[in-house]
């Protein structure tokens with residue numbers, strides 16, 4: 001038997017950045033994200049029983065040692081099911097790994113769903129909302145943000161309490177269908193693995209009393225406002241809240257000792273371009289967020305996508321004298337625009353955004369059993 005699970009990374013609009021309980025992965029605050037479309041960015045994980053006598057992990061085609069977090073999850077499932085046969089984990093990301101594009105979120109959610117189904121062979125290949133919510137409490141202990149990739153659409157990770165670890169879980173706020181007007185541009189500035197991982201970065205913030213108090217105070221009301229903006233389709237309000245949250249998150253990274261500066265000069269120019277576009281249009285038509293890395297994630301609505309691209313693709317960060325940023329899109333209208341889009345070469349020779357991945361909000365995990 002082989003179980004394959006395809007999941008997508010999720011991008012937090014309201015960030016998880018610090019643990020209240022390190023051992024149980026209980027966060028300082030609840031967080032809110034959208035899950036991307038797995039047709040554009042995904043982790044595909046296949047699990048089967050292994051003929052040899054140990055668990056094996058093949059990540060992006062190369063054998064790697066299993067992370068302690070993976071072996072903890074395996075031990076937990078084995079304790080529950082009494083199944084002890086070694087497992088072969090074959091997993092691939094369709095996008096840069098550990099580069100601040102939330103690869104841990106898609107990878108641990110796929111791993112936990114696949115493991116649950118492999119070790120419960122009579123279970124049908126679909127999972128109920130309650131089962132996914134339960135699995136989010138296990139996945140959370142591999143990587144906190146992964147619990148939100150259990151669902152598509154917009155998802156909240158409810159903080160819950162340390163005295164009841166099962167209460168810290170993912171809950172879907174709305175489906176992808178309710179967010180079909182949202183267009184997402186993932187700007188890959190660097191695909192290199194970042195030097196300070198999220199786990200270590202957020203520890204520094206949580207250990208700083210003033211930064212921790214800032215997050216504990218500001219996030220809960222901000223998250224409620226973000227949910228209301230999503231449910232009432234108030235794009236401008238969501239834009240302002242997400243950018244305010246991102247500014248605070250980046251402040252919490254860059255003011256630790258030693259500082260954790262995740263942005264690059266290109267990231268700063270992306271922020272500038274988004275602000276300028278909104279100023280020209282006298283409206284918040286595009287907004288940005290960053291995870292722990294220099295890559296920007298931009299959000300706009302379908303009606304504004306092409307005019308924003310027309311503006312953005314003329315900027316020196318997408319169009320230098322020798323190269324152009326490549327745009328990956330499966331949308332026929334956007335594809336046609338990119339094909340027919342002509343402009344002269346840019347004048348500077350500066351670094352540019354490597355790739356822009358155009359995507360939408362996705363439906364959540366896909367499961368195949370053979």
Ligand SMILES: Nc1ncnc2c1ncn2[C@@H]1O[C@H](COP(=O)(O)OP(=O)(O)OP(=O)(O)O)[C@@H](O)[C@H]1O
Pocket residue numbers: 043059067091092093096097098099100101102103104105107108145197198199291292293
């Ligand atoms: N498909 C996968 N299977 C198993 N482990 C993976 C997989 N993809 C990524 N990982 C592991 O997840 C970790 C990367 O997590 P990290 O949080 O540092 O980066 P990220 O998720 O890309 O960025 P961020 O969460 O800050 O946006 C690495 O240890 C990496 O080996």
Ligand SMILES: C[C@@](O)(CCOP(=O)(O)OP(=O)(O)O)CC(=O)O
Pocket residue numbers: 011012014015016017025031102104105142143144145146198199200290291292
């Ligand atoms: C910036 C973030 O993406 C940080 C994610 O951190 P991780 O979930 O990768 O951290 P661990 O729980 O220690 O594995 C914000 C977010 O996704 O909410």
